[in-house]
Amino acid sequence: MSSILRTLVARDDNNDVDCESVNAQCALSDSFYGYFPSLAANTVFLVLFIFMWIAHGGQGIYYRSWSTFAAMNLGCLCEVLGYIGRLMMHHNPYNLNGVYLFGQDVSSLKPINYIYIFIFCDLVSLALQGAGGGLASVAAQNNDDMATGDNTQLAGLVFQVASLALFAICCAEYAWRVWRNPAASARVPTVFSQNKNLKAKAL
Incomplete structure (x- = not known):
């Protein structure tokens, strides 16, 4: 969390350097997470949440538990989108397309x-x-x-x-x-x- 706050503050306060990748002027520690998100770990969690999304959807429909269906599917959807964003930043932690999707x-x-x-x-x-x-x-x-x-x-x-x-x-x-x-x-x-x-x- 501290790395996220530090990065966003730096992006607002230091507009003279527009970091788009890790280089001499843009350190890895100043990126959004401060490290390269793991490809393997985030892929595993993405797949798990996709399967849980499908499972919860099936359970909600089968048991006609619509409130639980809505809550669990919305939660899984948010997790899936979050891990997609992390995967988008695996090779370049300054790639904020997964964070600021539309600008x-x-x-x-x-x-x-x-x-x-x-x-x-x-x-x-x-x-x-x-x-x-x-x-x-x-x-x-x-x-x-x-x-x-x-x-x-x-x-x-x-x-x-x-x-x-x-x-x-x-x-x-x-x-x-x-x-x-x-x-x-x-x-x-x-x-x-x-x-x-x-x-x-x-x-």
Whole structure:
């Protein structure tokens, strides 16, 4: 995570050097991950998540569990896209086509701001839930009222749901901007063509 933050800050602050590959001016440690993502490991995880995606889809249809079907398939889809992005960066960790698929110029916020905002939201929600669990546990051991701990955990959950809803709104807004932007829309076939080629190579 620190390497991601460092890289994005460097890309925003050091616009005089536009790093596109590892060279004398662009060190590997300053790339998005700070290392070359493993081809073997990421291919294995990509294939596993594709199989889990298919399995969860089949289970959801067979048992008619539509909420679980939607949640698990969406989760597997996100994992598959994430590992495709990592595979795209195997030979060149400065290749951010797997991260900024349609161009950061389309976004209403800088990429670094998304990280700052939503990682902060995650930390707050986890802190509230952890603190609430601790308070409830102590209260239970002392035979005291657990309302404070329970309410703190609930506040953490509510905050997490709200931040996820905000993230979904940001994703929808970004998709709308891509759709409305001719240059970004023109990159859509290229992006999906690259992803299909990577899937074929992985399988």
